[in-house]
Amino acid sequence: MVYADDFTIYDSSDAVKKLTEKEYLALDAEIFSELNKVRADPKSLVDALKAMVPLYTDKIFKEDGKVSIETKEGKAAVEEAIKYLESATEAKKEVPPPKLRRLDGDTDAWKTAPIIGTKAYTLTDGLTSACKDHVKDTGPFGIRGNIGKDNSDPITRIQRYGQF
Amino acid sequence: MAYGAITGKDVMMKLLISDGDSTKASRESIFNPALTVVGIYSGTHKTHGHQSCVLYVDEYTPDYSDSTVKLEEAKYRTLDTEIFAEQNKVRADPTSYVDTLKAMLPRFKEKVYKIDGRLAITTSEGKVAVEEAIKYLESATGGKKLRRLDKIDPDAWKAAPIMGTKALTLVDQLTTACKDHVADTGPSGVIGHIGADKSTFEDRIARYGKVKTTSSENLAYGAITATDIIVKLIVADGDSDRATRLNIFNPELTEVGIFSGTHEKNGH
Numbered sequence: 001m002v003y004a005d006d007f008t009i010y011d012s013s014d015a016v017k018k019l020t021e022k023e024y025l026a027l028d029a030e031i032f033s034e035l036n037k038v039r040a041d042p043k044s045l046v047d048a049l050k051a052m053v054p055l056y057t058d059k060i061f062k063e064d065g066k067v068s069i070e071t072k073e074g075k076a077a078v079e080e081a082i083k084y085l086e087s088a089t090e091a092k093k094e095v096p097p098p099k100l101r102r103l104d105g106d107t108d109a110w111k112t113a114p115i116i117g118t119k120a121y122t123l124t125d126g127l128t129s130a131c132k133d134h135v136k137d138t139g140p141f142g143i144r145g146n147i148g149k150d151n152s153d154p155i156t157r158i159q160r161y162g163q164f
Numbered sequence: 165m166a167y168g169a170i171t172g173k174d175v176m177m178k179l180l181i182s183d184g185d186s187t188k189a190s191r192e193s194i195f196n197p198a199l200t201v202v203g204i205y206s207g208t209h210k211t212h213g214h215q216s217c218v219l220y221v222d223e224y225t226p227d228y229s230d231s232t233v234k235l236e237e238a239k240y241r242t243l244d245t246e247i248f249a250e251q252n253k254v255r256a257d258p259t260s261y262v263d264t265l266k267a268m269l270p271r272f273k274e275k276v277y278k279i280d281g282r283l284a285i286t287t288s289e290g291k292v293a294v295e296e297a298i299k300y301l302e303s304a305t306g307g308k309k310l311r312r313l314d315k316i317d318p319d320a321w322k323a324a325p326i327m328g329t330k331a332l333t334l335v336d337q338l339t340t341a342c343k344d345h346v347a348d349t350g351p352s353g354v355i356g357h358i359g360a361d362k363s364t365f366e367d368r369i370a371r372y373g374k375v376k377t378t379s380s381e382n383l384a385y386g387a388i389t390a391t392d393i394i395v396k397l398i399v400a401d402g403d404s405d406r407a408t409r410l411n412i413f414n415p416e417l418t419e420v421g422i423f424s425g426t427h428e429k430n431g432h
Contacts, residue, residue, distance in 0.1 A: 015168045015213030024206045030172025031204050031216055038176055039194060072184030081180045114195040126226040127203020131217035135207040142210030160284055162226040
């Protein structure tokens with residue numbers, strides 16, 4: 001037997017919450033806006049990430065009222081992400097064309113330090129349809145990753161609706 | 165892909181952290197300045213509850229579909245004239261459509277039909293239906309002698325169309341019966357022979373005249389060229405009776421009305 005004086009059930013986890021189609025659409029809009037926000041200002045999420053660091057015990061991430069999550073890297077992955085975001089630099093205005101940047105050999109500079117004010121993404125229906133195919137294909141079976149139950153890869157799915 | 169998160173910020177943090185992925189690929193996609201276009205879709209996931217998919221590409225040219233093309237009123241009238249001409253052409257010479265149908269075959273992948281630059285279409289039968297239509301057209305028999313044989317088997321044209329089947333003549337009143345149906349079903353996107361007003365094609369024809377013995381109606385959705393429309397009707401994908409095809413080649417049918425317009429679901 002297990003006894004307790006006053007037992008508070010953990011707000012299990014987001015995973016068991018049910019969302020309506022409408023809420024998923026709202027989530028998509030939120031992701032789009034967050035994506036462009038952090039792209040324009042990489043440092044904007046630093047505080048949120050820093051708040052995560054003390055919540056780790058080794059590889060276990062535990063928020064009050066939520067079920068603990070076992071991660072692969074522990075807080076190291078979060079700290080590394082913080083370091084990356086904090087290294088964000090302004091775009092070098094004197095060498096804006098991609099060709100010049102390639103000549104300078106620093107086309108990949110954003111990989112070690114994101115560029116502040118990176119141009120916002122635009123949303124397109126064809127790519128959303130390609131995503132929808134994958135979500136509908138894998139969701140019911142609990143498949144993870146980029147290869148669908150139908151064996152499609154992301155490029156195949158993108159090409160169903162357009163060319164890139 | 166992000167699993168289990170239900171706020172935009174949580175999804176973004178997961179992608180930024182890329183826990184367990186030493187390449188940090190999902191983070192790179194966020195900041196890669198060469199990528200400019202995204203698609204996003206979230207839904208349920210059996211083990212994680214939720215999943216969000218984000219696709220990133222550099223430049224994107226969406227495939228188009230005829231159903232999204234807007235046509236002016238005058239274009240629809242031209243289309244009607246073209247449908248009339250094409251239909252009489254294939255009635256006179258069924259083999260004239262063989263090459264057009266043959267060109268379609270390599271574009272099938274199982275049941276998916278895909279022309280470069282156009283949205284893929286999922287068919288019911290795949291290329292089998294097209295191959296069967298080719299066989300039918302190629303079996304066309306001609307000559308007055310054979311038509312005389314038709315008196316022995318009046319249904320022979322159902323298995324092999326007759327070369328030189330008499331051209332249909334256009335009748336305004338039949339066109340008006342078509343117009344009624346297009347105007348009735350187009351705005352609401354109703355599909356099929358029964359109108360939003362519950363009318364059958366016989367009802368609609370009877371509004372304007374009297375049929376001697378036989379009448380029929382063909383409907384084609386989404387296409388904007390006469391050739392595409394005739395092809396659709398001849399192939400009759402998914403219909404084991406090939407009813408629309410038989411209407412085209414039926415020698416007993418001699419008069420026709422044609423009217424095209426917009427359709428809420430299929431464009432045209």
